[in-house]
Amino acid sequence: MRPAWRLAISALSGRRKRVVLLTAAVALSALLVAAVATATHSINASLQARVTATVGNAQARLEPASGQGRLPERLLTEAGSWDGVVAAVGRVRDSIAIERIVEPESGLAAGWSTALALGIDPELEPRVRPIDLAEGRLPEAPDEVVLDELLAARLAGRDPAAGMMAGRAGQVRGVDQPDRSENDASSPGAARVAVGETVRLRRLLGRGEPARVVGIAKQPPLGGRPRVYFTVEGLASATRGKPGVSEIDLLLVDDADPEAFVEAQRQGIVDAYGQGVLIQTSARITSGLEQNLRSSRVGFYVGSIMAFFSAGFIIMTGLTVDVAQRQRELAIVRCVGGTRAHLAGAQLIVGGVIGTLGAVLGIPGGVVVTWALVEMFKENLGAGLAISTAGLVLSAAGSIIAGLLGAAWPAWKAASTSPLRALSPQAQPARTRGIVLTLGLGLAGVAAQIASITLPTTGDGVFWAYLTFGLPALVVGYFLLGVPAVVLVTRLLGPTLDAVLGLPRGVLARTIAAHPYRYGFTTGAMMGGLALMLSIWAQGGSVMRDWLGSLRFPDAFVYGLSLTPDIQDRLDGLDFVEGTAAIAVHPIETDAFGVRGLTNYRSSFIAFEPDTFFELATLRWVEGDEDTARERLNQGGAIIVAREFMVAQGLSVGDTFVCRNALGEDRTEQSFEIVGVVTSPGLDIVSTFFNIGENYTQQALHAVFGTRADLKERFGSDATQLVQIELADDVDDAVALDTIKRELFDTGILEAGSGREIKRELASVISNTLIVSTTIAIGAMVIASFGVANLIVATVESRRYELGVFRAIGAGRASLARLVVGESIVVAIAACGLGFVLSVQGSFAGRALNRVLLGLDLQPFISWTAVAIGFSTVIGVCVFAALPAAIGVLRARPRELLAVR
């Protein structure tokens, strides 16, 4: 190998400028890969943090089938030992009223508020649902609590969201002493309850034991009801509840399929515990957030592969240009005893060295670039810079492999060098057959990608076939198509460009035709960055439009234990309210859970007005369709059920659901026909936001949805618990909610919240993530473009002799400069066309991948803004890159140009 090393060192040291240009190109590619890896990891970490804070980290959950009571005590230990379970974390959830204890002479406000109380395991809870502490620590003893900021403020007589509300009997929060907080506004202690203070539960009969506040927790990103955290034992003691936990979150191994896990465990649970325990996927899974996170990971793999290939193409094109220029040298080496292996080995070493140097320089650069971006978008990327070690190792390996693979073709070319041909160098005109061959191979690559998506029969099969075969084939295919594309563009636009640039007719076409592979491969390398940028943008756009767009929440909610028709009338009377839909949650008993004659399970009949409900919430129909369901619901005796209900109980459209009223004297069996099976990602998130699971959406998993008419007729009830509100477009949410709260404060409402705000929050998270992704995408394209720009510079440099001949036979300086610029424009136009088509095909493949792998149906999304930015950048960079070389040519005398040989 020594001779090859010697030749490689000679090539590297003797052509420093070329090596610097190539290394810069590869370093920029490595930077691109590292930046994409680090940025994707950072974005995912931030998204993960936000999602986890909102819906938790667990993928599955155990809870009582009735939605009430405690789970069997041994279940927690047993669940922790199930295959695929990393951690089983138990929790108690309760609604309480809590008050601040103050010394009368302290002058502090003694506020109280209803709150969601969570009894947690302080060791394990952060693993499934991180609690972001503003100060202090988590509770460790039964007499310790942590308040969230909202509750801490309310107990101090303040409500950051809606302003302070005066205390009244029956209200949900208030101040028992005159509020002096405004006088003490300068004191932080006055604004909220502080660590070290004591609080206690309010009960119907008397008050609970004091508990010391040991920490203040930040609110989850999407807000929600005020919360207080106890230990599991602490909450049981404070509420005098039963021991045990009311829900168990299951954290699964990374590669687990939550749906499959739940399915696999279901029968075992029934065997061990009967129908009393329900296992289901968590809101994280059902909301689609998990799928979208996984989708972004797929995007990362795709992006990385494309970036690696771009790097490989840059190296390949650069070294091929180099080999072409060094034909005579290579021939000399062959003449003096060098073997083909020596020449090929030297090229591979050069590629490897360039790849390694590129990685050494580029990867830290990529991390720095991403750090700068993360700093710039700090507010959106709360998790900060997250370095993926695996990603960086992958980047390094990818760069070196790209270097070696990129050098493989030039190595083969070098090894094929005929000493005789090189000793009498005559330009070898490109054969049409070769161009047709690249066209055929390119189309074969495109076809291979389509086959990789369509032929495999399983999701995993599609994923691996696509990543290992389809995508590489696609990218290589389009790279090869660069050659016929550049020829085509020259044929179509050459005459026009000649005219525009003032070149003799046909010059551009003839120049390109002399080196179609060089220009074609440069085109191929250039289109990679553009396709990468358009693909990232398309993926983000699809998520925004198809996933977020489908989350149609009602604009606002009002939630209470028993809302009367009068409340709905009052809401309808508000000038900014355009519509309302009341929803009732009525307890029913059913033996649909399978233990006929032994236990009647409580479930819920969630009643609504079909027409208004369907207007305000978007449902996905797993079985049935909206029109038929609406018609049947309005006819009476029909219900729709959640998909999870169908999965858990085995009931689907056409089956009959039998239940009885759980309240009152009349327990007559009522039969309903199931007319639809639905999912509603929006409702999952709303449920989490309002924490109204016990009474509304969480029960959807084992509740049924029917009409209010049926509720009244069959169960004799007309009370509602939730009113969905449609607000006027121009009303400010905060103002509207404030008005609603003030108008209804004497009606026993527990909470009022904005659905629009939730959606805005989600849209903000996703759109900001999209902005970051887009910035990275544009950065990636610019980086890749500048990498290729180096190739253009190198290509022009390598053609100085040829350009000298042009000058010698009478071409003017300006003509030559325009010729160089014209060639770059041809490359840019061909790259734009190819990159666009590649990104479109990639997007369709991404759609198929998301559908097969994740069950997401994201329609391909073409952003013409992105296309415009991409095209402008590519053309701009190409021309910009050619300019220095053009100016160099402009300044050089023919003798200097001819002297380079």
Place this chain on the structure above:
Amino acid sequence: MVRCENVHKSYQLGDRRVEALRGLDLTIDRPGFYAVMGASGSGKSTLLHLLAALDAPDEGTIEISGTKLESLGEREADAFRARSIGIVFQQFNLLPTMTARENVELPGVLQGEDPHTLRDRAAQLLERLGVGERAEHRPQALSGGEQQRVAIARALLFQPKLILADEPTGALDSASSARLWALLRDVADEEGVTIVMVTHEPTAAAHCSRIFVISDGRVTGEIAPEHQQEQLDAASVAARYQRVVGTA
């Protein structure tokens, strides 16, 4: 030393098949400075390529120092070329990325020779050929004559029995050319090497001890001093060449 028997070689040039050598016979049986002289297209460069094992004949036998070239595979041909044949090109063909010394060492490097031995040998050769002081310079810093001396030094690295020179003075001025011809003759005499120089210039050929005239792909005659004391000159070579070509 060098024996070619009935060598045929043809090429495809576009639609046309060109017979470059048509049954060429040539024998050189002792060391010396020889010329192969012929007009453009006569087949002299083809002969040089075949002698250098850069190409294989379609028919016939080429034997150099007892080795039949047609029996060599590509790897053996590479090794044989490196160790047994030196080549000097018209355009010098030094690698621009290497110094003069490194260019001389290159064939040895390619054969995996000891670097120290190579370094010493290269230094000796460069000194012997009068460019020792220029050893660490790159080709672009050397004059044409100096570059060609470095090329000759490279050709001599393995002390080959045969050096093939393809119009070695084609890119040199007359003074440099004259010095180079003298140098080649000295090398042939002192090192006991056979140097075969392809040329079409009578002035160059006049420095050789024997001239093979090649025409239409065959050796059609020889020009040699008629007696030991005769010194060939350009005019006499030109006149005798014309006679040989004319009768062919």
